[in-house]
Amino acid sequence: MARTAEANQRLREAQRVKILESASRVFARLGRAATMADVATEAQVSQGLAYRYFASKEALFQALIEQAMQTNPTGLQSFLEMPGTPGERLALLLSRLVESRCEHPELYQILDQVQNSETTPNNLRALIRKRGQIFLDVMSQLIVEGQATNEIAGGDPAQLVTAIAACLEGLTKLALPHPEQFKKNCPDVGIILRMLKPQVD
Amino acid sequence: MARTAEANQRLREAQRVKILESASRVFARLGRAATMADVATEAQVSQGLAYRYFASKEALFQALIEQAMQTNPTGLQSFLEMPGTPGERLALLLSRLVESRCEHPELYQILDQVQNSETTPNNLRALIRKRGQIFLDVMSQLIVEGQATNEIAGGDPAQLVTAIAACLEGLTKLALPHPEQFKKNCPDVGIILRMLKPQVD
Missing domain, CATH: 1.10.10 (Arc Repressor Mutant, subunit A)
Known part of the structure; x- marks a missing residue:
């Protein structure tokens, strides 16, 4: 039974x-x-x-959005507290995000459509905006912490966050027309992480 | 007179x-x-x-598109032939493109809208598609040449091109909501170029 x-x-x-x-x-x-x-x-x-x-x-839509926003089961903010150095946690976070963008570009497009649609209830729009802000805050904090441990390149943290965020957004855009074909060219997270690497000259 | x-x-x-x-x-x-x-x-x-x-x-639209496609006066392909090493030419090309994306995000959005609109004449759509392909081909060729001169990181050139292209596309998307404010956070091209830097471990 x-x-x-x-x-x-x-x-x-x-x-x-x-x-x-x-x-x-x-x-x-x-x-x-x-x-x-x-x-x-x-x-x-x-x-x-x-x-x-x-x-x-609407319920289906909401479920899809919740799925898209849970890049990992415990949420973006857990990356601030989990074990490991700031650089290691940033690398882990980014590898999850790059994989998610390359594997499920349509989820991110839906988030965008919902965010930009005038028929979207305000609370849902606020939820998506808040999620975007949490992502930027978490990235920014890990970068600042990683600069302190010399794991992350110096320079304006806002520019580093912007470069990474741009890359992630762009992956969705490039993946959407031919998602299956795109998976072959999806950049290894190591390439994207190089933007954050301290320079030795 | x-x-x-x-x-x-x-x-x-x-x-x-x-x-x-x-x-x-x-x-x-x-x-x-x-x-x-x-x-x-x-x-x-x-x-x-x-x-x-x-x-x-339509004439206005076409003029705007032509303007958006001329990232530089002599065209993308000139970067294959101008003086300098492949790495130097790639750096120059990318600095122009990053600046253009950050300064005129609305032009790239227009290109997108025109490309995706069903009312766009086929020849115009073909022109935009062709420009996109030329960009990818030029980037790809410079990367392969730069790998040969050890100026550019090894690995799959297609992944490197995708990472750079994603970054550029994403800049437009991030810049559009608040173009003036965005200019402050527009990443220095040096950050983006690090994705292409050979690694010394």
């Missing part, structure tokens, strides 16, 4: 993930004009089943 | 530039919905005068 309940739970989770992944593709393709029917077709499930997992298109 | 003709010519050129700059701001703000009337208002000239310089909105 317990085993059947567990199996059912796993099946439900798998279906939820399948619907979310399909929604991510459909929203990326059609923007907010996408309907639950489009999502159900993409996921090869009935519309009724899709609604059993997500009460509305 | 000759002097008056010259003075008139200078005045005409100044007015043309003023209308173009106004158009660039208006198109960036309103997209292709912008009208000649919007442009004339922004430039503080009469609509009739604006039409004397540009026969139609």
Whole structure:
């Protein structure tokens, strides 16, 4: 009995993930004009089943956004406190972010669309903006700490943060037209990290 | 007499530039919905005068695109042949591109909008696509040449090109919301060039 309940739970989770992944593709393709029917077709499930997992298109959207914002399970701010030197933590954070941008560019596009759409509820827009600010703050703090330990190049931390943030944003843009093909050219995080390396001349 | 003709010519050129700059701001703000009337208002000239310089909105658009594509007077390909080592030429090319992205983000946004709009004539779209390809080819060739002279880090040239291209694209995106404020944080090209620096460990 317990085993059947567990199996059912796993099946439900798998279906939820399948619907979310399909929604991510459909929203990326059609923007907010996408309907639950489009999502159900993409996921090869009935519309009724899709609604059993997500009460509305808005609920689906919100779930996608929450997924996009959880680059890692414990959140961006955990990188300020986890073990390791500032440089090591920055490298780990960036490798997660580069991978996420290259593997799921459509999620970031959705975040953008939601952020820029006039129909987005204000609280959702505020949530996305806040997430962007936390990202910049965490990066900035790790860079300043890394400059103190000589792991990170000197110079204006704001410029270093901007260079890294630009690179991440650009990856989404370049990946979107041909996501599968792009994965081949996705730069190794080591290349991007070189922007932060102290210079020995 | 000759002097008056010259003075008139200078005045005409100044007015043309003023209308173009106004158009660039208006198109960036309103997209292709912008009208000649919007442009004339922004430039503080009469609509009739604006039409004397540009026969139609399409003509204005085309002029803006041509301006955006001329990152330098002699074109991207000249960087393959000018004097200097591959590393020096790459540094020069990138410093021009970073400056252009940070100073005129709206021009690049217009290129994007034109490229993605279904109403764009095919030849214009092809022109923009071709310019993008030339940029990637020139970067790629300079990187390969620079790897041969040990000025550029080893590794997959396609990944290096992608990292640089992503950074440039991202600069436009980050600059657009607050262009004036952004100029303070625009990364020095030296930071971006570090991605290409050979590593000594």
